[in-house]
Amino acid sequence: MDKDLVKEKKSYFQRIKAEKVLYLMLLPTLLYFVLFRVLPIANMRLAFFQFRSRGSWPFVGLKYFEMIFSSPGFKQILFNTLIISFMKYVLLFPAFVMFALMLNEVRSFRFRKYVQVISYLPHFLSWVVIAGIWISALSLSGGVNQIMAFFGIDAVDFMTDRNKIRWILMLCEAWRSMGWDSIIFYTAIIAISPSLYEAAEIDGASRIQIIKHIILPALVIPMITMFILNLGFFLNAGFDQVFNFSNHAVESTIDILDTYIYRIGIEGGQYSLATAVSLIKGVVGVLLVWSTHVFSKRLTGSGVW
Amino acid sequence: MRKTKRISLSQMVLVLFLFFITLTMLVPLLNILAKSFSSPLESPKMGGLTIFPKGFDLINYTIVFNHPILVPALINSLIITLVGTIVNIILTTTAAYVLTREHLTLKRPIMVFLIIMMLFDPGLVPEYLVVQKLGLMGSKWSVILVTAVNVYYLVIMMRYFEKVPISIVEAATIDGANHIQMLTKIFYPLSKAGVATITMFYAVVRWNEYFRSGIYLTRKSTDTVLQVILRQFVVLGDTVSIIGQQNVFDYNVAARVDYNALKGATIIVAILPILVLYPFVLKFYAKDVFSGGIKE
Numbered sequence: 001m002d003k004d005l006v007k008e009k010k011s012y013f014q015r016i017k018a019e020k021v022l023y024l025m026l027l028p029t030l031l032y033f034v035l036f037r038v039l040p041i042a043n044m045r046l047a048f049f050q051f052r053s054r055g056s057w058p059f060v061g062l063k064y065f066e067m068i069f070s071s072p073g074f075k076q077i078l079f080n081t082l083i084i085s086f087m088k089y090v091l092l093f094p095a096f097v098m099f100a101l102m103l104n105e106v107r108s109f110r111f112r113k114y115v116q117v118i119s120y121l122p123h124f125l126s127w128v129v130i131a132g133i134w135i136s137a138l139s140l141s142g143g144v145n146q147i148m149a150f151f152g153i154d155a156v157d158f159m160t161d162r163n164k165i166r167w168i169l170m171l172c173e174a175w176r177s178m179g180w181d182s183i184i185f186y187t188a189i190i191a192i193s194p195s196l197y198e199a200a201e202i203d204g205a206s207r208i209q210i211i212k213h214i215i216l217p218a219l220v221i222p223m224i225t226m227f228i229l230n231l232g233f234f235l236n237a238g239f240d241q242v243f244n245f246s247n248h249a250v251e252s253t254i255d256i257l258d259t260y261i262y263r264i265g266i267e268g269g270q271y272s273l274a275t276a277v278s279l280i281k282g283v284v285g286v287l288l289v290w291s292t293h294v295f296s297k298r299l300t301g302s303g304v305w
Numbered sequence: 306m307r308k309t310k311r312i313s314l315s316q317m318v319l320v321l322f323l324f325f326i327t328l329t330m331l332v333p334l335l336n337i338l339a340k341s342f343s344s345p346l347e348s349p350k351m352g353g354l355t356i357f358p359k360g361f362d363l364i365n366y367t368i369v370f371n372h373p374i375l376v377p378a379l380i381n382s383l384i385i386t387l388v389g390t391i392v393n394i395i396l397t398t399t400a401a402y403v404l405t406r407e408h409l410t411l412k413r414p415i416m417v418f419l420i421i422m423m424l425f426d427p428g429l430v431p432e433y434l435v436v437q438k439l440g441l442m443g444s445k446w447s448v449i450l451v452t453a454v455n456v457y458y459l460v461i462m463m464r465y466f467e468k469v470p471i472s473i474v475e476a477a478t479i480d481g482a483n484h485i486q487m488l489t490k491i492f493y494p495l496s497k498a499g500v501a502t503i504t505m506f507y508a509v510v511r512w513n514e515y516f517r518s519g520i521y522l523t524r525k526s527t528d529t530v531l532q533v534i535l536r537q538f539v540v541l542g543d544t545v546s547i548i549g550q551q552n553v554f555d556y557n558v559a560a561r562v563d564y565n566a567l568k569g570a571t572i573i574v575a576i577l578p579i580l581v582l583y584p585f586v587l588k589f590y591a592k593d594v595f596s597g598g599i600k601e
Contacts, residue, residue, distance in 0.1 A: 015410045021484055022403045026415070029400040032453045036435065037422045043431035105319055117587065118327040124579050124586065126513030128532045132539035132572045136353070136565065137333045143353025175329060240516070244540050258429075265430040266520055278428025286424050 047276035064276035074260075081256040084237040087170040089230035096226075097219060099178050100185035101211065119179025131244035134172055135159055160249035169241060169254065181226075188222045189215055221300050228296045232289035235281050257281050332356060334576075341365050341569035348566040365570035368562065375571070377527040378534045381445065385518075385530060386511040386578075389449040393507040396454050398500065401462035402488050407471070423456035429520075436521055443524035448517050452510070458503045465499025466492055501589040505582055512578050535575050539568045 010018070047064055049057035068074050099119075106112045122130065137143045138158040145155045158164055192214060200210050239258035246254055257277060265274025335356035340348045344360030351359060369375055404412060432451065441447035469492055477491055493500055515532035522528040537543045544564055 012410065019406075019410060022406060022409065023411070025399045025484060026403045029396045029454050030415075032396065032450070033419070033422050035439070036432065036451050036453070037425075037427065039435045040427035040431035041425065043434050044427055046431065046434075102319055102323060105316075106323065107316060108320070111320060111323075115323050115327055118330050120587070121583060122330055124509050124513075124583060125576060126515060126532055126579075128513075128515050128536045128540060129572055129575055132535065132568065133333045133337065135540065136337065136568070139353075141353065143333065143336065146352050146354055178326070243516070244536065261429050266433065271430045271434070274430045275428060278426075278430065282426050282428060285426065289424055 044275055044279050044282070046272050047279045049272065051271040060272075064273050065280075067273060068276055068280070076252065077255050077257060077260050080254055081235060081237045084166060084169060084242070084254065084256060085234045087166060088173050088238060089227075089234065092170055092174055093227065093230075095174055096178060096182045097185050097223065100182040100189060100219075101215065103182070103186055104189045104215070105207075116179065120183075121179075122176040123180035125176075127240035127244045130172065130176060130241075134168075134245070138168065159245070160247060162250050162253045165245070165250040165254055169238070169245060172245070173238060173241065184222045184226060185219055188218050192218050224296065224300055228292040231292050232285070234288060235285050337569040337572055340563075340566045341573050343566060345563040345566060348563045364562070365567050366574075368567060369570050369574055374526055375531070375534055378529055378531045379574070381522075381527075381529065382512065382531040385445055385448055385514075386508055388445070389452070389511045390504060390508045392449055392453050393455070393458075393511075394500070394504055397459050397462050397503060397507075398488065398493070400454065401459055401466050402484070402492055404459075405463050405466040419456050419459070433520065442521060443528055445522070447521040448514065448530075451517055451521075452514070455507070455510075458506055462496075462499055462503055465496040469495050498589050501585065505586045505589065508582060509579060509586070531571075531575055535571055538571060 016023070046057065048059060048061060050060050051057060103112060103115060106115070125133075139145070140155050140157055144158070149155065156164070158168055196214050197210065200214060205213070235257055237256045237258075239256065242254050242256050242259055243262070246259065258281075261274045261277050261281075264270045264277075268274075332354060336351075336353055339356050339358045340351055342358040342361055342363070342365075343351060344362040345364060347359035403409065404415065406412075436442060436447050436451065441450065473491060473495070474487070477487055482490065513532060515530070515536055518530045519533045519536070522530065522533070
């Protein structure tokens with residue numbers, strides 16, 4: 001095209017100048033990122049300085065990092081973060097695949113649609129509402145204990161039980177995300193060509209054989225993608241859920257990095273210490289995402305983005 | 306391919322199991338709804354599995370909609386959701402439009418910048434200090450601006466805009482359309498499903514937001530949003546802030562109000578806008594979900 005030829009001849013700066021209206025349109029968005037992302041990133045230097053509301057911040061080196069790594073509480077918090085992430089992202093993982101498989105096996109189209117419409121809904125409820133619902137359902141007079149009483153099981157105060165709270169977090173995560181997060185698998189299943197099924201039926205394959213040899217292989221790539229994406233969120237462990245499900249009785253077993261940052265930073269006013277934790281979390285988080293991106297590219301040919 | 310019409314045992318077990326799963330989603334919600342519409346004399350005696358109100362009464366909703374803190378919080382939530390979503394949509398669609406123009410010279414460096422911004426989370430305190438420095442504390446603009454653009458949704462929007470046929474864009478250019486006209490007269494109408502989808506997503510996130518509002522909107526008790534009050538009341542069990550307002554109970558019902566049912570009514574009010582948006586989410590996103598499978 002002639003237009004392209006003309007473009008080639010223009011210098012880099014002339015081309016940018018010709019596009020200036022476009023960059024003007026982009027300005028508010030770029031300004032947003034500079035104000036609310038770049039400036040906070042610049043503020044992360046606070047991890048190496050002592051905070052003062054007025055005047056300059058004196059440099060203290062690695063003082064806050066030493067404080068973090070020498071505190072006994074931090075090990076527990078790191079452990080809690082990793083174990084909760086493991087339960088949500090690894091242990092729970094097969095449930096999402098199973099849900100998509102089960103949905104696909106349902107023959108009635110209307111029932112399938114019903115299950116989808118209901119099971120996607122919890123994803124759109126706020127964590128505050130979800131916590132409200134489950135605190136009530138898991139209370140001593142709630143629905144769960146009522147069902148247990150029917151089977152003659154003694155009542156349990158679930159939300160204040162330290163041995164059960166992590167499982168509750170995992171199951172409530174399943175309750176909220178099972179429908180929505182299984183969409184990626186379900187779409188991969190319905191994208192399978194019908195001719196594959198027909199060929200299998202002619203060969204006399206059973207339903208189990210079809211699942212094993214046709215459906216599961218089609219899920220390998222979405223499974224790897226999902227798994228890798230989750231790995232990138234490993235240090236988050238689902239802050240909003242923990243923040244709303246926590247109480248004094250169980251805090252020590254489900255206190256994670258982000259709740260710790262909130263407590264020492266916003267409630268405790270120890271800005272530098274909280275920033276140091278954020279910095280560790282941010283750097284490790286980027287490394288995790290970056291390495292999984294590279295890994296995913298090698299394995300499946302496509303990266304995370 | 307599935308010839309047999311008779312319902313097999315495995316099919317029945319499957320349907321029953323999935324039906325049970327949907328019950329775990331429906332029953333708790335219907336139970337809360339039922340209790341919130343019940344008479345305060347009956348609701349404390351209702352179990353966790355009842356889904357029908359006993360002694361129909363609107364008292365809980367009368368309290369919620371006359372409450373000196375809940376009412377301003379509800380209005381604040383609506384304002385932030387409305388203004389915030391508009392800001393989200395304007396910024397996201399213009400950015401998506403610019404970044405999908407062919408031969409944009411700086412496209413690559415800008416995309417790299419955005420992806421780095423998406424990946425690296427500066428954390429709570431560094432952001433808090435910026436909001437403080439910009440003088441946004443206590444202002445609704447703090448929560449509105451801090452989450453003005455979501456890179457994931459920007460990428461979704463770009464995918465929709467990429468599908469707009471180049472021939473139409475060229476024809477419009479020849480007709481002398483400027484970029485704003487191009488965006489509003491060609492890209493919006495041709496990407497209706499896309500704009501609707503990200504509008505829903507942004508609106509849901511805005512309405513459900515509680516964390517930043519709880520940190521930035523703390524100057525006055527009437528500054529905050531519904532989800533923050535809900536958290537205080539339902540999650541932290543702080544009935545004092547709700548009940549301490551004696552002027553609510555002009556009707557002398559303080560003695561007989563059931564706080565759990567009142568919590569339920571507050572939850573229902575917080576869910577209602579989501580339920581209104583939900584059919585549209587399914588309608589506009591469904592096509593996309595059932596073919597592309599983009600995860601939020």
